[in-house]
Amino acid sequence: MIKIKLLENDTLRKDLEKIHWDWFSERAKTTCSWDKSLTYKDFIKNNIIYATATELNGLTNSQKDDLFDRRLQELIVGPDDIKQKGLNFFYRWIILNGKMQKYPKQKGVALLQDQEDYNKKIDHLKIAFGYDDFCTPKESRGWYKEFKQKYKCDWSAEIFCDKLNIDVCPYCNREYTFLAELFNGLRKRLSEIDHFFPQSIYPYFSCYLYNFIPSCLLCNHGKKEKVKGIVYPYENEFGNRAKFNVKLKNGGTISLPCDTNDVQVQLKLKGSRFVRRKIQKSDKMFCISAIYNEHKTEINDLLRRYYHYGANKSKDLYRLFNFGGIVQNGEIPKYFRDILLGIPLDVGEKQYPLRKFKEDVIEQFDETYKEMKK
Numbered sequence: 001m002i003k004i005k006l007l008e009n010d011t012l013r014k015d016l017e018k019i020h021w022d023w024f025s026e027r028a029k030t031t032c033s034w035d036k037s038l039t040y041k042d043f044i045k046n047n048i049i050y051a052t053a054t055e056l057n058g059l060t061n062s063q064k065d066d067l068f069d070r071r072l073q074e075l076i077v078g079p080d081d082i083k084q085k086g087l088n089f090f091y092r093w094i095i096l097n098g099k100m101q102k103y104p105k106q107k108g109v110a111l112l113q114d115q116e117d118y119n120k121k122i123d124h125l126k127i128a129f130g131y132d133d134f135c136t137p138k139e140s141r142g143w144y145k146e147f148k149q150k151y152k153c154d155w156s157a158e159i160f161c162d163k164l165n166i167d168v169c170p171y172c173n174r175e176y177t178f179l180a181e182l183f184n185g186l187r188k189r190l191s192e193i194d195h196f197f198p199q200s201i202y203p204y205f206s207c208y209l210y211n212f213i214p215s216c217l218l219c220n221h222g223k224k225e226k227v228k229g230i231v232y233p234y235e236n237e238f239g240n241r242a243k244f245n246v247k248l249k250n251g252g253t254i255s256l257p258c259d260t261n262d263v264q265v266q267l268k269l270k271g272s273r274f275v276r277r278k279i280q281k282s283d284k285m286f287c288i289s290a291i292y293n294e295h296k297t298e299i300n301d302l303l304r305r306y307y308h309y310g311a312n313k314s315k316d317l318y319r320l321f322n323f324g325g326i327v328q329n330g331e332i333p334k335y336f337r338d339i340l341l342g343i344p345l346d347v348g349e350k351q352y353p354l355r356k357f358k359e360d361v362i363e364q365f366d367e368t369y370k371e372m373k374k
């Protein structure tokens with residue numbers, strides 16, 4: 001899993017929060033189709049618990065309104081100190097509102113009236129929060145026209161993904177998730193938006209900016225509902241705490257050349273028990289190491305390249321092609337080594353599929369090579 005580095009980029013973060021909130025507020029003035037006396041905002045206020053009884057104690061109605069306005073903004077774009085609050089933010093709301101799961105319909109058994117009403121309330125909450133309109137903007141709607149006129153911009157899931165500029169799925173790091181430009185000028189989004197906390201249980205998080213994870217189809221559909229204790233991509237990633245590692249299925253260290261079928265991919269974990277458990281849970285949920293294990297072509301390619309262009313041969317090749325000629329301090333330049341190992345050149349921080357896997361395995365081989373030389 002790799003991090004979505006939005007909280008580190010204050011300019012982009014504030015821009016996205018502002019436009020998302022402006023869009024939401026404009027939409028929230030719309031009257032509910034199921035009750036013409038209420039706007040979406042009124043409906044939300046009447047149907048979620050935005051503060052504890054102690055917090056509301058002694059407040060006048062207008063003070064309550066102010067508190068609700070602040071809390072609603074939090075629910076859409078997060079508190080001002082989002083960097084500090086992170087996941088705690090979600091948990092506070094979960095304590096207040098809990099799970100809001102719909103009553104399942106069983107064949108031949110009718111739901112009680114209050115169960116029907118509860119299900120309806122959840123459906124209405126989702127409409128009031130507006131995720132569907134965010135996913136597929138309704139150009140003909142009056143409120144959207146007004147929003148566009150007032151703020152001179154469009155806003156949708158597609159634009160969010162474009163601005164976020166995440167090229168690969170943060171969960172699996174295997175699939176590209178960018179926007180592809182089609183021949184007719186339209187764009188195709190290769191990602192789906194996963195709700196980190198699923199909207200089927202937490203409808204009040206359905207339009208929260210930091211609950212949106214642009215992910216690949218497989219990760220979005222394979223993700224389970226219980227997300228407590230897995231890595232949250234806006235806060236964390238595997239990084240140095242979980243490194244891909246290849247080993248022989250029957251144990252022992254790999255010596256090259258070897259048959260890919262004898263090799264197994266695993267995650268080597270570091271850190272406290274708490275951290276390790278979190279990573280294991282995430283690995284299990286997205287089947288990460290199991291799926292990586294099936295990337296035989298890439299594993300084979302990496303093993304062969306490393307074997308054929310190992311340290312000494314790469315130096316000979318560098319001299320042969322006279323890329324500047326001299327091998328300095330016994331090392332060839334990184335770019336030349338990347339060419340030999342099949343690593344994309346000059347990508348900087350940009351992500352591409354399997355990047356972490358390739359870098360981790362090369363590091364593993366380098367360390368083994370160093371050990372052998374001792």
Ligand SMILES: [Zn+2]
Binds near residue numbers: 174215
């Ligand atoms: Zn994925």
